[in-house]
Amino acid sequence: MSNREIIETISARVQSEPAYARTLLQQATSLLLQGEPHTAKLLLRDLVNASIGFEQLARDMDKPPKSLHRMLSAAGIPTLSHVSAMLAAIAAYLGVEIQARVKPAQSIYQTVMQLREIWPPLDDTGL
Numbered sequence: 001m002s003n004r005e006i007i008e009t010i011s012a013r014v015q016s017e018p019a020y021a022r023t024l025l026q027q028a029t030s031l032l033l034q035g036e037p038h039t040a041k042l043l044l045r046d047l048v049n050a051s052i053g054f055e056q057l058a059r060d061m062d063k064p065p066k067s068l069h070r071m072l073s074a075a076g077i078p079t080l081s082h083v084s085a086m087l088a089a090i091a092a093y094l095g096v097e098i099q100a101r102v103k104p105a106q107s108i109y110q111t112v113m114q115l116r117e118i119w120p121p122l123d124d125t126g127l
Contacts, residue, residue: 008048014050021051027098029098044086045072049053052093060089098124 001009014021024047031040031070048057048068058065061082068086071078078086 009048009052010046011050013045018094021047022096024050025087025090025094025096025098029100032083033100041072041076041078042074044090045069047090048072048086052090056093057089060092061085 010024014024024043028047029038030042031037033041048054052060054065054068058068061068063082070076071082071086087098
């Protein structure tokens with residue numbers, strides 16, 4: 001599948017499934033908060049292309065569209081204030097509110113215990 005076909009597929013899905021657009025925004029936001037800005041920018045770029053568009057986003061942010069394209073490129077380095085404004089504009093366009101929550105990380109032991117409830121050990125060795 002070519003890059004253009006991927007973009008068209010994402011765009012069609014965002015237009016037909018609003019939940020998919022919300023999921024892309026949620027994933028991009030989570031990636032940003034988890035220290036993965038490169039992947040988050042690429043997701044945001046795809047979401048902007050498929051939903052609000054760079055022209056409208058530029059008007060909402062009072063920035064040139066070309067500047068926003070550069071910010072969301074693989075080599076782009078947007079400031080925190082620009083990312084914040086972008087997320088706010090995209091969320092407003094989608095009619096959603098972005099919320100962050102902090103929760104304790106789950107230990108490996110807790111994960112193993114949860115998995116053992118689903119898939120109990122096969123024999124007495126506990127494996």
